[in-house]
Each structure stands twice: as C-alpha cells, then as structure tokens.
Amino acid sequence: MPNKTLPVAGPDKPSRTRLSLPVTAPALLLVLIVMVCVAVSIGSVGVRLDTVAMVIRDHLIGAKPAASAVDDRIVWHLRLPRVLLAAVVGAGLAAVGVALQATVRNPLADPYVLGVSAGAGLLASVAITLGSVAVAGLSTSAAAFVGALVATMAVLMLSRRAGRVVPGRLVLAGVTLSYLFSGATSFVIFRSSDPNAAHSVLFWLLGSLSESSWKNLTLPAAAVVVSGVYLILQARTLNALAAGDDAALSLGVSVHRTRIQLLVAASLLTGVLVAVSGGIGFVGLIVPHVVRLVIGPDHRRLLPTAMLVGAIYLVAVDMVCRIAVRPEELPIGIVTAVLGAPVFLWLLRRSEAS
C-alpha cells in the first residue's frame, strides 16, 4: 500500500495562535481600561494618570471628588465621554464589520457597504448647509440616522431577487448607491454659499467624536451592547453562513430569513454610530481582518475579540487626532486610514509568507 495517508502539506503543527477567549478577553479588557485612562490623561492640558483614576473612582462610587474642580471637569465631563464614545464606536464598527463579512460572504464588506454612510452623509450635509429646516427640523445626527436607514432600505430592496437578498447584488447595489449619494452630497456642498458650512460637512464626512457628551453616549452604548450580545448569540449561525449558503442550509440555518435579520440589525447599529461619529472609515474593514488573521474565523471567538480590539484601536486613534496637530484636531477618519492601511498590508504580506 502506498504511503499516502501521511499529510503532504508539511509538518502538522498548529498553524494559528490558539489563544482561548477566557485568556484573551480579560487581557484585552485590561488593555482597553488602561488605554481609556491614558487617553483621558493626554490632551491640550495634561492630567496625571493617578488623578484620572481618582476622579473616575470617586464618580463611580459616588464619593465627594477629591481632585480639583478643574481636573474633575476635564476628566469626567470633557474627556471621558469622548474617549468612551470612541470605544463604543470602535467596538460597534468592528462588530458590524465582522457580521457583514460573514453575512454577505465577502471579506471586503464593511459597515458602509450597504450605502449607510453615504446616505447619512447626504442628509447630514443638507442639514448642515441648508439648516435643519430643510430636513424637517431634525438635528444633524438625527438627519444622518434617517439618511442611513433610507439608504439601507433602498439597498436591501434593490438586492432582492424572488424575495431573497442576493449577497453579490447587495454589494453592487450598496456601492452604486454610495456613489449616487456621494455625488448628491458633493452637489449640495458645491452649491452652498457658506464656506464654513462646506468645511463642517467635510469634517463630518471624515468622522469626528467632538460632539460627545454623557447624554450623546447613552444611545450608541446601548445599541452596541444590545447588538453585540445579539451577534455573539448568532456566532454559530455566522460560522455556518461563512461556510456557504448550501452548507448553512444543511446545518439548519434558515439562510434567507437570517440574512435579512442580520442585515437589518447591522444597518440599525451602523446608523446609530454614523449619526454620532460621522463617517469613520476603515475600522469596520480592517479590525475584523486583522483579528481573523490572528485568531481565525470562528465567530464565537472572533466577534468579542474584534469588538475589544476595535474599541482599543479607536481610543488610540482618537488620542492621536487630539494631540497630533494641537491645537487643531484631525478628523478621525484620516488617521484610521493612514494608520490602518500600512498595518493591514504588513499583516497581509506576513500571512502570505507563512
């Protein structure tokens, strides 16, 4: 008998880091907490790390603040809501990216592939340039949310054939409508007589967390927690979807119904995130890829890990945005792209080499 039962493809060593979730999740959570404290301490005025910890501790346990009123205001009222919003948006974009890449089985899918950001950008720019009257009295972020939902509905309708969403069509419809909405946005900016308005639209489109406050944090935080839990409970389903439609059906997943549920959940969450942060590109594309390259595509581990890494990444990026060109602030979308692209390309080359 020929000796062919032996593996041909090299030595049988684990080809991937097999860190288990009970180890990685607490470690990443710790890194996130440290990152949040560091990010709060750094800014136009530095605050000592121990002061940051003290202020947060006193507020959490309801004690009388021991720090000075100025430090208390900087840490608790100005910086912490913003840093936490960065964490929430980062975790949310990563979760949506992971879910969409499996749902449409396209590794290039990101939270904006459904036309969400372009639709949001159009209505936001109308609200900024023409005033809120033009969008029925909605605030910029409310207008952005409505735009996101309208765009998503349009993309979902266009990508249906015989009542079923076809993933290939979804991506094409999303990309096409994104161009359409971007064109309309450019027209709105071009026709605007107010140069400041054009500048604020651009700033919004590139993403910004400067509108953060405790009040603005509640809704996105709740949305990310609820969707995060929902998606983690769907982890096995996402695995099956990633294996292909016929495989998923034979594994007991009602593919067409599940896909629509996941797309609706993903677009609602993206709408909420875009409304508070503008168009922060690349995070939802890059973070899932990087985490998948390291720990593999099993969504039971991938989803929670990617959410934590997304949170850490965006907190770090936002910190860079605030200090890189002081006293000016960089739009966060520029930095996510400039930092994200080289890291991603390096990882890609490394994984191909191995």
Added chain:
Amino acid sequence: MRLSLSGVSVQLGATPVVSDCDLAVGDGERVGLVGPNGSGKTSLLRTIHRAIDPVAGSVALDGDDVRGLGQRQISRRAALVAQDSAPDFDFTVEEVVAMGRGPWLGPFDRTSARDKATIVGALERVELANHRTRRLSTLSGGERQRALVARALAQESPLLLLDEPTNHLDVYAALELLELVRDLGRATLCVLHDLNLAATYCDRIYVLHRGRLVAHGPPVEVLSPDLVQEVFGVTCTHVTHPVTGGLLLAFSPRKVADL
C-alpha cells in the same frame, strides 16, 4: 424510507431542469445518482435542504414533507457534503466539524462534553484527529473532503448526501473516501461522475438524463451498454473485474481511428 422524492420538478428561473422525478433511499442503503453534466443532479439534491423548492411534487424525510419541517429539523435528518469549493473563510478542521453540532444547539447553549465527544469521535472516524488544528486550506483534497464528511457525522443525521465528493481527488483519495462512506453504514445518496465508482460502491443507481430519471436499480442492470450509449453518448463493454469479480465498464474511444 429515509428519503423519498415523488414527482419532483424543478425550475431555475423559467427553465425546467428536472421533471417528475421519483427517488427513494431506504435505511442503510447506498444509492448513487449519475448523469451527464447539466442533467439536473445537483438541482435535484438541492431540493432536500430546500435550497430550491420544487415547482411540483414533494420531498419527504422519514415520511415527513420537508416543507412542513423547520430548517433545523431537516438538518437533523439529512447532512450534506456539498461540492468542493474554495472556502472564503479559513476555518480549522475542528471548527468545521464543530459546525455539525449547530442543528442541535440553540443560541444560548454552550458546546457540552457530549458535543465535544461527538466532534472528537467524528474526527477519529475519518482519521483526521491529528489534523484538528490545521486550517482547511492547508489540507489535501482528500483530507478536506474527509473533514466535511466528519462535519456530517457530527450532525448525527441518519441520511448522508454527497454531491460529487470525488471531484478533484486522485484515485487513491477517491477510493479511500468512498470506502469510508460505505463503512459508515448510513443511508446515503451520492452524486457521482465516475460510473465505475458508482458501480462498485452503490447498492442501487438512478440515472438522470435531461432532467428525467430514465433508469434505476442495481448497477449491473442499470448501467447497460445501451443505456450508457444513449445517456452518455459513449460505447462501453461490460467486463468482469479480474480480481473482485465485480462489474467493470470498459469504455471505447469515440473515434474509430483511435481503435
């Protein structure tokens, strides 16, 4: 009957691809489905998990119409090893096999000790226990197909469906895979291209030609030279296998000049 298709007709868009097909697989029976490319084999197979619903006729698993069963129920009764395609997401062997437990686990269920034992058992059955941490893309074609068979085993369904499982496999891996499937002893419906493999490993064979089932029965009776000529357009002679004594189809070259 584990599986029975009665009067099944399938259309893709407006094009009829399968018409009025009756097919049955009994407990522990290995049934082959053969036919030229485009004859509708895969379409017929895809009606079982409702990837396509037939325009006429019905599909039943253990006597229950699949339209009345939930997707989960269907997947507990029939597991599918689909045609080999390049995976978009590079799971490890163990992760792939673990997917087979999906039909039995709700969103709040953790993988239990029994689930893990089932997964390990399936890996050992297909002799991939040593490769469990390998990524699917690093395996040979035969190993990849065996991993998918292990996923089907972990599903613990009494019926196994295979769609051209020996595609892209060298002759050793093809024989190894079909012997593995034979030794499982489960009711099996297997789409095959190679008529000699079908004759060797199937109890009964159905022949699909232009969307219609034109013959069924034991391989020796069904794969007659006349039928092979009519359906596949090639000339063959029945030969007795010199070692096994079984049926062997010897195909003749198509041009007289090559004879």
